[in-house]
Amino acid sequence: MKKTVKKIVLQTDFGLEDGAVSAMYGVAFSVDSSLGIYNLTHEIPQYNIWEASYRLYQTVNYWPQETVFVSVVDPGVGTERLSVVAKTADNHYIVTPDNGTLTHIHESIGVVEVRQIDESVNRLPNSGESYTFHGRDVYVYTAARLAAGVISFEEVGPICDLNKIVSLPHHQAEVVENKIVGNVAILDGRFGNLWTNISRELLFDYGVKYGDNIEVTISNSYTIFYQNKIQIGQSFAKSHVGDPILFINSLDKLGVAINQGSFAGAHHIQSGDNWKIQIKK
Template sequence: MMTNKQLVLQTDFGLADGAVSAMYGVAKTVAPALHVADLTHEITPYNIWEASYRLYQTLNYWPVGTTFVSVVDPGVGSERKSVCALTKTGHYVITPDNGTLTHIAKFFGLKAVCKINETTSRLPHSDESHTFHGRDVYAYNGARLASGQLDFSDIGPKIDPATIVKLPLQAPIVTADSITGMVDILDVRFGSLWTNISLDALKQLNITRGDQLLVTIYHDNAEVYQAKLPFVRSFAQVALNEPLLYINSLVKVGIALNQASFAQTYQIGTGHAWKVTLRKLS
């Protein structure tokens, strides 16, 4: 069994109350020596897409065998399944089957998935609670798995990874003179836009650093922003508050202002309604 004795938690709970601490407490009660870390607890409430993306952003930088628990669960207590996935990278993810595994399945692959029995495989004496599976089901099973008390094969019946709920993913469209993608997510603290346009897509149009690109952003097909942006290596290559296009830590195109929030300045959001088109200027 691959076990690294590390448990990483992600939720939309925030830190204003005791919910996250309760999850820590359950994990430490199950396995006092277990190392518990936070991915984030600031996922926008109920935003499953964001939870999926943050796992994709982070998972592969943790050692093989690490167990992740992700709880963004607007359907808690409903008929949605609770699952544990073993990724092809050798990591475990315990989460609701509500789309949270979308990016992991697409970019890393799922080797196997087990269904968790929410009635029998849960924190002792928590039977009457049906609204805090993050504590009673996910942190409990995550700690047992990460500490080696529970083997993946014993979690529950295997289910076909192809049947896992997935949110729609759109691939960028590359034409002879342009690339159109979407704003996947924000670099929240700094307000940069992270798109789904890869560096490889830029290379298809022979776009290299130093080029000027015409960047157009649409919301529901209506143009909301257009400007010429330099494609640079780092923020420091443009003046303060000037726009730029760069390659982010996931090797995708980012759009930013140097030391200012692009998203806030231009009121740009994320998701399928927000399109970005890049054209190389001669």
């Protein structure tokens, strides 16, 4: 019988310029050299918990059940924030600080149980005086022990109250006064596209159809960064190079782009709950 490789997927804001990510690999392999370790990304903007939360939402469902994710975007390292392991409704595990990183997963997939990491047991030996690299000393060590079957989920530590898990402020897309109001949930950074939280279902229930020209307004607080009509197309091939286009992205959400250009760069737009987008027929 073919052996199943137990999988760990890493996400951080560390980058790859130094040895931090490699050290995490080494700790995991020291627990069990047969583990499969993969990168989600190490290019989360420094301290950007919102983006860490979204990238998990973008990725987790495409991995097999029982994959263990480690997400370390941790501006509160060394404070009283909890270190936890969450079990999702689809039977994945996420090892992370309790700082809002679970926001999108809890909303979209569901978190069924969270346990605080008991560092008296689940901490890299001889690392007790280190308070600045929990990604290495606590998170990946616990993840490796869980993935390898050294500990069960119950042995991670005491159960947490789900109602007290930290959630980032965020608003659902909705129809308000005959307009769809949502947010720019994330940037498709390499290409400069905007990914919104407006679902295809909401958009087409509102009455939009492919080929329509839609009035799009993007703002932050009281400042409008973009306002114009854009056609919604089924693919980029339906527009000319340099033209703006609305499209449905790989998560079945509305995207905003410039064909072979950067919409975000051209209009100085960023992402987060405070970046609002309005759609009007």
